[in-house]
Amino acid sequence: MGKGSNSLILDSALTIPFIKLGKAFQSIAYQNGYVYAKAGTSVPQLMAFSQKEGLSGFEFMSGVPASLGGMITMNFGCWDRCMKDIVESVDVFIPKKGFVTFTNEECNFDYRSSLFQSLNGLIIGAKLAISHSDSKTVKGTINRYVSERLQKQPMRLATFGSIFKNPPSSSAALLIDRAGLKGYQYPRVRISTAHANFMENKGKASSKEALDLIKYIQQDIYNRYNITLIPEVHIFQ
Numbered sequence: 001m002g003k004g005s006n007s008l009i010l011d012s013a014l015t016i017p018f019i020k021l022g023k024a025f026q027s028i029a030y031q032n033g034y035v036y037a038k039a040g041t042s043v044p045q046l047m048a049f050s051q052k053e054g055l056s057g058f059e060f061m062s063g064v065p066a067s068l069g070g071m072i073t074m075n076f077g078c079w080d081r082c083m084k085d086i087v088e089s090v091d092v093f094i095p096k097k098g099f100v101t102f103t104n105e106e107c108n109f110d111y112r113s114s115l116f117q118s119l120n121g122l123i124i125g126a127k128l129a130i131s132h133s134d135s136k137t138v139k140g141t142i143n144r145y146v147s148e149r150l151q152k153q154p155m156r157l158a159t160f161g162s163i164f165k166n167p168p169s170s171s172a173a174l175l176i177d178r179a180g181l182k183g184y185q186y187p188r189v190r191i192s193t194a195h196a197n198f199m200e201n202k203g204k205a206s207s208k209e210a211l212d213l214i215k216y217i218q219q220d221i222y223n224r225y226n227i228t229l230i231p232e233v234h235i236f237q
Contacts, residue, residue: 002070003042006161008214010207010237019122021069030055030130034088038125039069050130051139057086057130059138062145063155069123073116074232075109079145084109086128094121112165112232154194158201163214164229172229173197175221189213211235 001007001018021040028037028049035055037046043066046058060081061071070076072090075083087109090102100121108115116123149155164172176182176196183193188205191213192198199210218229 002067002073003065004160005064005066005070006074006233008160008207008210008233008235010211010235013236016236021067025124033129035128035130036125037068037128039067039072039123041068043067043071047142051135051142054132054134054138055130056133056138056141057128059141059145062142063149064161068126072107072123072126073114074112075114077112082109083114086130088127088129090116090126091124092116092119092121093124094119099124117234152195154192154198154200157192159192159198160210160233162197162232163199163217164197165232167227167229170227171197175225175227175229176217179220179224181217181220184213186213186216191217211237 001020021038023040025038025040026042026045028035028041028045030036030049030053035049035057043058043061043064046068047062050056050058060079061076064071064076064078066076072083072087077083084104084107087104087107089104090107092100092102094100102115106115162172166172167175173196176191181191182196184191185202187209188201188203189209190200190202192200199213201210214231214233214235221227221229
């Protein structure tokens with residue numbers, strides 16, 4: 001489950017076993033023009049490594065509270081870049097089959113999706129393509145992206161990340177804003193006033209409250225625009 005970003009776990013799913021990779025899965029190494037990182041490596045660890053080594057390619061992840069395995073699974077993207085652009089190969093453990101390496105093409109990357117969302121396996125690590133830069137330039141880009149996120153998203157509040165995928169030729173945040181739902185609260189969960197595609201926990205909100213609000217938004221947007229918003233957050237129930 002990575003760092004838990006983009007995850008909503010209902011009480012009914014609490015009997016499901018979840019795996020969170022520990023420190024043994026947080027190593028990073030650079031060799032022959034590629035970075036190999038274990039799946040439990042966090043974004044801050046990747047940022048620190050790239051700054052120290054003067055390597056560019058990870059900056060678009062700046063400020064995201066996630067780990068590498070989860071970002072590959074989601075094909076995370078921002079600033080016109082996504083994981084598909086940097087993944088060379090992914091090592092996976094598949095029960096009863098063992099360790100398998102998938103090439104970029106075999107990962108079936110698409111908008112916020114990949115093979116790993118349906119594969120019964122555990123991402124162990126990945127080989128990532130990067131380019132040489134210098135520490136000062138990399139640090140400057142990271143700081144700029146983090147600053148822009150702070151201005152546009154409720155990064156310091158309790159959220160699970162983006163609620164919905166963007167529908168074709170539109171923006172989920174724009175549709176929710178136009179529907180007048182920005183700031184709508186039910187009862188302890190609120191659609192963020194900073195970014196309409198984020199949901200904030202305003203108290204001890206339950207996962208059911210969050211799911212109820214997701215369904216309310218979906219119904220409202222469908223009634224207004226005949227558009228079905230597809231959750232980006234993974235709902236376990």
